[in-house]
Amino acid sequence: xxxxxxxxxxxxxxxxxxxxxxxxxxxxxxxxxxxxxAYWFLRRATVLVVVLAATLVPAALWEGGRPWLVRVAVALAxxxxxxxxxxxxxxxxxxxxxATGTAVYSRTGWIGxxxxxxxxxxxxxxxxxxxxxxxxxxxxxxxxxxxSASGAVxxxxxxxxxxxxxxxxxTDAVAATRGDAT
Numbered sequence: 001x002x003x004x005x006x007x008x009x010x011x012x013x014x015x016x017x018x019x020x021x022x023x024x025x026x027x028x029x030x031x032x033x034x035x036x037x038a039y040w041f042l043r044r045a046t047v048l049v050v051v052l053a054a055t056l057v058p059a060a061l062w063e064g065g066r067p068w069l070v071r072v073a074v075a076l077a078x079x080x081x082x083x084x085x086x087x088x089x090x091x092x093x094x095x096x097x098x099a100t101g102t103a104v105y106s107r108t109g110w111i112g113x114x115x116x117x118x119x120x121x122x123x124x125x126x127x128x129x130x131x132x133x134x135x136x137x138x139x140x141x142x143x144x145x146x147x148s149a150s151g152a153v154x155x156x157x158x159x160x161x162x163x164x165x166x167x168x169x170x171t172d173a174v175a176a177t178r179g180d181a182t
Contacts, residue, residue: 028098028105035137036095036157040088042133048080097155099170102177104144106153118153120177122146126170128163135160142166 052073059069090110098105104118125145134140140163145152158166 028096028107030097032092032095032097032155032157033139033159033162034092035139035159037088037092039133039137039139039157040091041084044080044084044087048077048084051076051080092157095157097158099166099173101173104153104155104170106155108156116150116153118144118146118148120170120174122148123170123174123177126167126174128160128167130160130163140164142170144170 055069055073055076059066059073062069087110091108094107094110094113096105096107102120104120104123106114106116108114108116123144123146125143127143127145129141129143130139138160140158140160142155142158142163143152144155155163155166
């Protein structure tokens, strides 16, 4: 295990200074919760189980289709297993988030990187989302919606308490921010 896995959960964010001069924004400060790896692993494992069931159950029941259905199952497993093994850990290493007095930032992606910024003056809604797997693992996702056609900034894999505190903090910060929320 790494030392950062035992870090206390981040407290609600406090305003920080602007990104350093020179072009590239600095990475957002906070990592997602270490349990996010288990979440991403279980989501991918569920897809793998469904895909294998969709090919192997018919193969067991239909003798004529068995040879090609088994080949399809093996090919799909060969495509999905590497992502199951590698993706959760790479996502954990690369996903970051931060909320300041002026904006919410996220960085996602391990093959292609995506930086998203939602200025507080443009925020329309802030919500925490918790599906069954989130609840089992003590996680949540926070969605920050603006009027942008690009969609919401989603902070996935946050500790549930951090997400709840963040929603309260952002709700207050948005209410205190002047802007047109479009």
